[in-house]
Amino acid sequence: MAEGQRRAHILVIPYPAQGHMLPLLDLASLLSDRFRLVVTVAVTQGNLPLLSPLLSRSPAVSTLVLPFPENPSLPRGLENTMFLSWPQFGLLHRALGGLHGPILRWARARPDPPDAVLSDIFVGWTARLAAELGVPRLVFSPSGAFALAVMNSLWRRMPQRSDVDDPNELVAFPSIPGSPVYRWCELSTLWRSYKRGDPVSEFIKEGMLANLGSWGLVVNTFSDLEGTYLDHLRNEYLGNPRVWAVGPLAPSHGTASAAERGGPVSVPAEKVAAWLNGCEEGSVVYVAFGSQAMLSPPAAAALAAGLERSGARFVWAARAGTAVPEVFEERAAGRGLVIRGWAPQVAILAHPAVGSFVTHCGWNSVIEAAAAGVALLAWPMGADQFTNAQLLVEAGVGVRVCDGGPTSVPDPDELARAVAESVGEPGRERRERAKAMGTRTMQATTEGGSSYKDLVKLVGELSKLATM
Incomplete structure (x- = not known):
């Protein structure tokens, strides 16, 4: 200017x-x-x-x-x-x-x-x-x-x-x-x-x-x-x-995510980080479905069963009102962490222990995961989420784990297999592609990156309007 x-x-x-x-x-x-x-x-x-x-x-x-x-x-x-x-x-x-x-x-x-x-x-x-x-x-x-x-x-x-x-x-x-x-x-x-x-x-x-x-x-x-x-x-x-x-x-x-800023965080980021610090790199599955999607009781039960049978470590951010089975947390104690309400999502995704993300594929969650370099397990619910899921699969950083929609319920055994593979050897290549995308994502917004350049061009066009 x-x-x-x-x-x-x-x-x-x-x-x-x-x-x-x-x-x-x-x-x-x-x-x-x-x-x-x-x-x-x-x-x-x-x-x-x-x-x-x-x-x-x-x-x-x-x-x-x-x-x-x-x-x-x-x-x-x-x-x-x-x-x-x-x-x-x-x-x-x-x-x-x-x-x-x-x-x-x-x-x-x-x-x-x-x-x-x-x-x-x-x-x-x-x-x-x-x-x-x-x-x-x-x-x-x-x-x-x-x-x-x-x-x-x-x-x-x-x-x-x-x-x-x-x-x-x-x-x-x-x-x-x-x-x-x-x-x-x-x-x-x-x-x-x-x-x-x-x-x-x-x-x-x-x-x-x-x-x-x-x-x-x-x-x-x-x-x-x-x-x-x-x-x-x-x-x-x-x-x-x-x-x-x-x-x-x-x-x-700051680093608050779109989901996190939808309400008060139920568990401080420091407490979650302390739990994650005790996990091996890339060994944890993060599960969250955003600020609008709500799992039906059968879907929540299938998710709980799939997580339990997978043998994988996990953090499940269960939106208030989600029907988490009563005995699930007891059986998963030590291996899983259930957060009731809002979670510090950006901090969780950025932690080295997190290797994959079960998500509804809301766009804010998608690009937060992309920036963190985390692979995705896609469970779309509605809105733009089916196209987002397809984009992730075609990019080689995601895989579908549920047909999706408000009434869909995944098979617990198939979900368990997908979760286990996502943080195991079968998912290594996908995780590596996600990490590479994370690097490119961050480069886009730094000076000289494509998004930075577009932002400068946008500001230039807007500034011209003040002279007209």
Whole structure:
């Protein structure tokens, strides 16, 4: 930025889900703290307490605190997906559209209105907001490029099933590199919930399609992992080169993971580290399923049985409410550690004793594991997780251990075999590939790396907007 040049003002609008808000706020902190852009984050009152710890570490980031729009169909005070049941997700999407007017009035009243809007992929209504302000809108994707390509294809093509009762009917994506094919039940639940003519569904569809006309796209990924799909997005998604891969995004201050920052950590990192210090290198399996996925009681029982029969050491971060069998912890004492609630995930993955990770393949968990160089055992549940799992398998750093979905239950013996192999000799090659990817992942965000260069280019384009 030239001396004396006005700093660009970026209005950041997240979507209130932990896996969406936190990486976008990490990016906001980078833009403000490292590159000295003026950043304002729009947040509702109910979400402010969840974000305050992060925002307090970046004092230059301003907040625009707004009351949550009234919606009689949503419980009062529940403004984040972590507190909602699935049928309420669509209602949340549409309710957030009510922020359009208050944000527009705020921006027009400021002496320094925003030069650009940077908003989550799930708040597509901000495209119209940006247009009314006369500024560019950039889409932020907390998911990877491959998953985004699949999601975009779904909303643009709206494929139909020939047999509406067959959840295993195959859907092909011939325009995406590699021509992936998925079962109907593996596609985005949000997309599968679409009902033609329903006001909520049509609002969501309109927003997803509005993303296609955005000025730019920022993706929480890195080119070494998804270069082919990033090129696809440039050519097919936007039709322009303004696609920047800036990941893996991580907290600017500290090492808390996205999952960890979703609530209070139940066990201090020091206590977990002390337990791991007594384990051989690469001998421990870490098990966690993020902030949204909840194992059914049969699935939790199968997981417990598989861990016990594997003979492997493990750390299981069991989300509150998970039906861990009562006698399991007693039988696994000394060999396994069960953490009830939130775990210090980044610290666990970074420990040399951890050799593999049983995961739902949420994107934040995927790239945290990639940065740590840990191999993955994929148990996808929904959203973008099936595409993420396929990406990991094709990269040679992951293997599927469950068909996936909320009702799927793995065979305990097959799971036990996969767990044992993942930290044994049969999994050595996969672990070595994961370590190599970990090195490349960290290189991407260091000075001269691909993500660092893309971040600098992004800042350069944003800075230009302040002179227009």
